[in-house]
Amino acid sequence: MAIPRSLALLLALSTVLLVTTPVLAEEEVAEAHVDPDDGLTVMEIVQARGYYVEEHKVTTSDNYILTMYRLPKTYKESQQNTSAAANKPAVYLIHGLLDSSFTFVCNFRNQSLAFVLADAGYDVWLGNNRGTTWSNQHVEYTTDDDEYWAFSWQEMALYDMPAMLNYVLDITGHSTLSYVGHSEGTMQAFAGFSVNQDLAKKVSYFGALGPVAYLGHITPVFELMAKTYLDKLFTALGVGAFWETNWLIQGILAKYACAFVDQACGSIINALTGPSDNVNTTRLQVYISQTPAGTSVKNMAHFAQGIRDNTYRYYDYGCSCVRALGLSLCSKLICKNKAVYGAFDPPDWDLGAITYPRMGFYMGSDDWLATGTDISQLRAGLTSATILTDQSVEYNHLDFTWGYNANELIYQDLLAQIAKYVDVGGRIIFLSSNEILIRHMPQQTSATLTAFAVNDLLSFSNLRSPAKDPQPQDQASSMPPRRFRTLMFFLLGVYVALQPILAVQSEVEAAVDPDAGLTTTQVIQARGYAVMTHKVTIADRYVLTMHRLPKSYAESQSGSAAAANKPVACMQHGLLDSFYTWVLNYRNQSLAFILADLGYDVWLGNNRGNTWSTEHLDYTTNDDEFWDFTCEDMGNCDLPAMINYALSVSGRPMLSYIGHSEGTTQAFVGFSNNQELAKVVSYFGAFTPVAGRELRRHRSWSPWPKHTWTRGSRFLV
Known part of the structure; x- marks a missing residue:
C-alpha cells in the first residue's frame, strides 16, 4: 500500500524538526493524564462549557459545503434555557492554516474568544475553511477525489469568505458584521476585500490577529524549506490532502507523546511559531487532538511560493517557456498561468484597492510566522485602508488563540474596537460596557x-x-x-x-x-x-x-x-x-x-x-x-x-x-x-x-x- 502524501510530508517535516529542535531531557516521565476535553468535537466542547450551539451548512458558488457553528446565546441564556436577546450584533471568526474553528473554543470560558464574545452580548459565528476537519464536503466530489483538493487560500478568499459572511447576514438580518481572523484568516480577508469592496463594506470592523500577507521573512525552518523549492515538491506529490486529522496525530501524538512529555511538544511547536510561555502546556493534548485540521497540498504550495518569492499574489501555476531575443514563446498547453490569468506571471493582490473595512492589527513580537518586517510590508501596501489600532504583545503565532492570557492582553481591546462599530437593524451604533457603568455610576x-x-x-x-x-x-x-x-x-x-x-x-x-x-x-x-x-x-x-x-x-x-x-x-x-x-x-x-x-x-x-x-x-x-x-x-x-x-x-x-x-x-x-x-x-x-x-x-x-x-x-x- 502506498504511503499517503500527507504522511510522507509529515515524515519529511519531522526530519527537519529533529535537526533544528533541541531535545529537552526529562528527569522523570509521569503517567499520562487524559484531559476531559481531549478528543471533543467543536460542538461537544462548546456544550461542555455550558453554551447553546448550532451547526449550519453553507454551500459556496463552486459547490463546496462548509460548516459553521453559531453561539447565539450567552452562558446565562444557555443555562436558563431562555431565548437569545434580540438584535445581537454578529461577529464572524475564522481560523488560520491547518487550524479550524476549534481554536476559538479550545480554552476555558474566560480564555476562549468565542465565549468571551458570546458573554459580551454578541451573536458569534465560527467559520471553517474548505478542506478542514469540519468542512470536507462537496456537492459533486468526496475527499477521495483529486478534484476536491484543487484549491488554495485563493479560493477561500474568492468563494468561502463571501459565502459565509453573506450567510451570516442573511440569517441575522443585519447589514454588517464584525470580522476577526487569525493568520490565514487574515490572508484570505486582505485578498477577498481587495477584489470585492461591496463585501468589505459589510464588515464594520476587521480584527487581524497575527496578520499575514507577505511571508518572505518567516521562521528559518519554513524559510529553509521554501527556498529549496518546497512548492515544487508539493506539486510533484500531486493534488491531494495535506495533514488531515488522523489517528496518527490524535492517537499517538496527542494521547501519548504530549500527555507524557508536554514540554517536548511545546518545544516543537515553539520551534515553528516562535518562543512562548503563554500556553498552558498541560492542555497541548487537547489542542493537538483537533489540530492540525488539514488543508490541500496546493494550499501549502501557495504558501511556499509566497515564502520563497516574498510576494502576495495569486497561485503560480508555472510556465514552461522559451525566452530569447526578447520574445517569450509559450503556448497555453505548457503555460497554465497564461491560460488562467492571461499573463506569464500571476497577478498581485492589490492591497491599495482596500478602503473598507476599518482594521485593527494585533501582532506578536515573538511571532515567527507573521514577522514585523512582513507586517510592515503589508501595511505599506494598504495605502487607502483605515487601521485604527496597532497592538503588539510578547506572543508567538498560536498565542492569539491558545494563550491562556489572550483575553487580558488582546481580546478586551479587540472587543472595545468592535463595540464602536456595530450594526443592529442597519444602523452603525456604539456598543460597550458604558451603558452598564451609566446604570451604576x-x-x-x-x-x-x-x-x-x-x-x-x-x-x-x-x-x-x-x-x-x-x-x-x-x-x-x-x-x-x-x-x-x-x-x-x-x-x-x-x-x-x-x-x-x-x-x-x-x-x-x-x-x-x-x-x-x-x-x-x-x-x-x-x-x-x-x-x-x-x-x-x-x-x-x-x-x-x-x-x-x-x-x-x-x-x-x-x-x-x-x-x-x-x-x-x-x-x-x-x-x-x-x-x-x-x-x-x-x-x-x-x-x-x-x-x-x-x-x-x-x-x-x-x-x-x-x-x-x-x-x-x-x-x-x-x-x-x-x-x-x-x-x-x-x-x-x-x-x-x-x-x-x-x-x-x-x-x-x-x-x-x-x-x-x-x-x-x-x-x-x-x-x-x-x-x-x-x-x-x-x-x-x-x-x-x-x-x-x-x-x-x-x-x-x-x-x-x-x-x-x-x-x-x-x-x-
Whole structure:
C-alpha cells in the first residue's frame, strides 16, 4: 500500500524538526493524564462549557459545503434555557492554516474568544475553511477525489469568505458584521476585500490577529524549506490532502507523546511559531487532538511560493517557456498561468484597492510566522485602508488563540474596537460596557463633599504650593446655593458618564449588554458566586449596606459550605462610585472574584449616600440633614463601623483593607485618628491614593489632624 502524501510530508517535516529542535531531557516521565476535553468535537466542547450551539451548512458558488457553528446565546441564556436577546450584533471568526474553528473554543470560558464574545452580548459565528476537519464536503466530489483538493487560500478568499459572511447576514438580518481572523484568516480577508469592496463594506470592523500577507521573512525552518523549492515538491506529490486529522496525530501524538512529555511538544511547536510561555502546556493534548485540521497540498504550495518569492499574489501555476531575443514563446498547453490569468506571471493582490473595512492589527513580537518586517510590508501596501489600532504583545503565532492570557492582553481591546462599530437593524451604533457603568455610576453623595472634592481637583494651585488657610466666610461666599449646587453636579455627573459615548459620533444608539439590566448582586450571581447582604448601623445612625462573598466560585457552584477561618479582605470604593466597581468585569478581571477564588472572605463596603447606603434611622434622602456629611465622617464613622462589623461576623482578629480613590482618603482619615482601628488592619492596599499635598485645617476642607500615619505617604499641614 502506498504511503499517503500527507504522511510522507509529515515524515519529511519531522526530519527537519529533529535537526533544528533541541531535545529537552526529562528527569522523570509521569503517567499520562487524559484531559476531559481531549478528543471533543467543536460542538461537544462548546456544550461542555455550558453554551447553546448550532451547526449550519453553507454551500459556496463552486459547490463546496462548509460548516459553521453559531453561539447565539450567552452562558446565562444557555443555562436558563431562555431565548437569545434580540438584535445581537454578529461577529464572524475564522481560523488560520491547518487550524479550524476549534481554536476559538479550545480554552476555558474566560480564555476562549468565542465565549468571551458570546458573554459580551454578541451573536458569534465560527467559520471553517474548505478542506478542514469540519468542512470536507462537496456537492459533486468526496475527499477521495483529486478534484476536491484543487484549491488554495485563493479560493477561500474568492468563494468561502463571501459565502459565509453573506450567510451570516442573511440569517441575522443585519447589514454588517464584525470580522476577526487569525493568520490565514487574515490572508484570505486582505485578498477577498481587495477584489470585492461591496463585501468589505459589510464588515464594520476587521480584527487581524497575527496578520499575514507577505511571508518572505518567516521562521528559518519554513524559510529553509521554501527556498529549496518546497512548492515544487508539493506539486510533484500531486493534488491531494495535506495533514488531515488522523489517528496518527490524535492517537499517538496527542494521547501519548504530549500527555507524557508536554514540554517536548511545546518545544516543537515553539520551534515553528516562535518562543512562548503563554500556553498552558498541560492542555497541548487537547489542542493537538483537533489540530492540525488539514488543508490541500496546493494550499501549502501557495504558501511556499509566497515564502520563497516574498510576494502576495495569486497561485503560480508555472510556465514552461522559451525566452530569447526578447520574445517569450509559450503556448497555453505548457503555460497554465497564461491560460488562467492571461499573463506569464500571476497577478498581485492589490492591497491599495482596500478602503473598507476599518482594521485593527494585533501582532506578536515573538511571532515567527507573521514577522514585523512582513507586517510592515503589508501595511505599506494598504495605502487607502483605515487601521485604527496597532497592538503588539510578547506572543508567538498560536498565542492569539491558545494563550491562556489572550483575553487580558488582546481580546478586551479587540472587543472595545468592535463595540464602536456595530450594526443592529442597519444602523452603525456604539456598543460597550458604558451603558452598564451609566446604570451604576456616578453614585450620589453629598453636594458638600462633591463640591469641595471637585474644587480641589480643578484648583491645581491648591496641590502645587501651600496657601493661606481659607476662612469659613471665604467658603460661604464661594459656594453657590444648595439647589444650584445639586443641579450643577448632577449635570456634571451626567456629562462625565456620557462623554465616552458622545465623543464617538452623533446619533448613536446604545445596544444592551446582558449585564446592563442587572443589579450588582445579580451581576455577582450571574458570575456564579454566592453573595450575602448585611446592614450596618453606625454611631451617627446611618445604615450602611455591605455585600459579602464568603465562597469561591467552586464552593458556590458545588453548594458546599465555605472553608473555615478564611482571611478577610474589606474593599472600599471611590468618590461617586459603589461596591459595583469591584465586580463589574468578568471573573478573572474583577478584584472581588479574584480574591474570593484565592480563598478570601470578601467584604464590599458602600459609603453613606451612595445607591446602596441611603438609609438613616431618623432621616430620609429628602431631608437636608441626611446629606450633611463629608469624607471626614466616612473616615471617622463609616470606616470603623464596617471594619469592626466584618471582623465581628467573621470572628477574625484582623483583616486586609483595599481602598480606591476616596476609599484611601477616608482610610488615611480614619487610621490617623484611630490607631486602635489601624492595628486590626494587617495590610492596606491603596489604589490611586488620594489625600492632596496640602491638607487644609478647616473642617470642611481638611479633616486630617497633624499626623503622619503611613510609610510612603507624606502629609503637609
